[in-house]
Amino acid sequence: MSTLPLSEYVVLGIFGLIVATTVAGALIAVLSRRMIRGVAGLALCSLGLAGLYYFLNSPFLALMEVLIYIGAVCVTIVFGIMLSETDEPEAGEKPARERWWTALSALVSAAIFWGLCHLALHSAWPSAGVQATNGSVREIGVALLTTYSLPFELISLVLLVAILGALTLARGGRTKS
Amino acid sequence: MSAIVQNLLGPGWPWVRLLLYLAGIGAFVGANAAYLVLAERKIAGRIQRRPGPNEAGFGGWMQPFADVGKLFAKQMMIPPGTDRLLYCLAPLMVMAPPLICLTVIPYGENLVARNVDVGLLLVFSFGSINVMALMLAGWASRNKFAIISSARVVSQNVAYEIPMLLVVITLLMATGTLNLNEIVGQQGGWFWNWNFFRVWVNPLMPVTFVIFFICMLAETNRAPFDMAEAESELVAGAFTEYGGMGFGVFFMAEYANIVVGCSIATVLFFGGWQSPFVVLSGPVFGPLWFMVKLYALVFTVMWVRWTFPRTQFYNLLNLSWKILIPISLFTLLLTGAMMKLPLLLHHLF
Amino acid sequence: MTTIAAFKEVCTGFMSLLTGMRITLGQFFKPIITVQYPRQTLKMPARFRGHIRLVLDPETGKSRCTACKLCERACPSTCIAVDGAKLEGQKTKSVTDYRLNFTNCSLCGACVEACPFDAIEFSKEYNVVAFTRDAFDKMDLVQLLAARREAWTQNRPPEAPPAQLAPTPAPPPAAAPSPAGQPQTPA
CATH class of the missing domain: 1.20.5 (Single alpha-helices involved in coiled-coils or other helix-helix interfaces)
Incomplete structure (x- = not known):
């Protein structure tokens, strides 16, 4: 079966596009002043990530990324913004305490970035092209309910915490205590 | 030659x-x-x-x-105060998902653009982007009607995504595959092999279809659930500020979404390109049967629209949370029980 | 118990939805009942009240109006102005100018009631269109009658009309307005 002429370059180009999408989305999400654009950037970033998963031979994960992160998470965030955000973000002077927090978070993220870079550059990567499973739904289902059943169940704990948090917030507003 | x-x-x-x-x-x-x-x-x-x-x-x-x-x-106007970039991108974002979804729909036995293994998931994941696009359109318009409409779209879609997915999961338990072409392949032979009539898998199969159909109407924002475009209250909903082809694209996307939804319903419940009677099947009649079923469903969508008035919003949410979700959960459990009961009985006796 | 009631409610609700859909489908297959207006028109009922017009006497082909001005007096909106003249060889006056200010007319019919000669009646014109206001506030009923008389003379058997009857004095006042200024009625 012959392939598209210059198919390698085309694939490379698509891969580059996906990476660019991811990075651009992330940058938009972080840098834009309007929150709604930030969420749009997040959605774009998720789309790029889905593309990366697709390149890693896991279409199931890629589609789940789209379904959950764009279809559910981003939509919920936008919904929240819509009900709460003022028209224009205020560009006023920030209080001193907030600056400390900014500095602290910058420090923490720099540390995490450095750690990740260190890990990426110095650890031994598994040889490329090893495909653990064929990425089919059946394989994923079996893996989730056997090998990875503990993390799978732990996720439900996260959901429980989230529900409890939501209940606390909602009740707090209602009783005015 | x-x-x-x-x-x-x-x-x-x-x-x-x-x-x-x-x-x-x-x-x-x-x-x-x-x-x-x-x-x-x-x-x-x-x-x-x-x-x-x-x-x-x-x-x-x-x-x-x-x-x-x-x-x-007509001139495509960008009203002052809008978020220009998002305003211009929204029509594209609303048009792209149905186009992507249509690539995995099997129109005939070999007539599918890309026979993806997780085709059904693809349809649902890209279908969910639609909401995002409508919402951004409403937000970027900087118009109170558009924003109210966007808020409605979201709560409506979030509410109806749940029973929709539950119903689809029910069906997936019966089919055991996410590949749309394989799902169609399983429904060959006479029409009682279609998932809609397979009451021996789950006696509530027709109910499942009804829930699916209602959710499809809600997800595509069709009457009686057209809160997003309630023209008597919200001018034109999220598209109020759009004119010319910008508006036209939203319109096209609405119909493209209906086609996608009805195609999925055809594939999941009515045997896709399978002939209802063993005869008259094949590469020519297959797509023909698909089209007949597809347009019968599209007709039903329109028929529903011109029969029922628009529901009130809380009724809409009540319908989903109080009726559709419990019933679809029940069908899910029932299907699971019916599939595993023989196994259990076999073990016991 | 409440569960059963709720279940019943869902079932009956769904059945009522199906009934609704059955009815609309039934209507779908029934023939169309609307009138395709510019292509088809309805015949106006006998009591329909359009603007008033002079009656064309089928015997003589002229108006029966004698310019007695009873209608002018009967009109509560003073929207009628009649002028008559005694023509040679006739015992009574005949109308030379009959102006209706249709913008003021409320179609009450007092003029029709008042007329002792049954010389005015309601027309069946419902789509009266013109480019100028004059066509409505100075509606020239004599001229409208003349237009109808042409059709009358053409349809009349040739032996009957004496040559004397045909020429009537053109309305003397105000040069006849252009045809565009007159109310247009579709054929």
């Missing part, structure tokens, strides 16, 4: 196949959007005992061209 054609269409030239499908899907969506609008107006007319549009061209058949010509001739 024939050798060249053979070469072009054969497996040796996948990119020709790619281009053909791209053009085919583009034409399919365009023709559908254009003529479903006309069909909708004609059907609305007939239900109200009037002829519908009948002036433009042969008894109204040229109406879509007149409409499109008008829309193209």
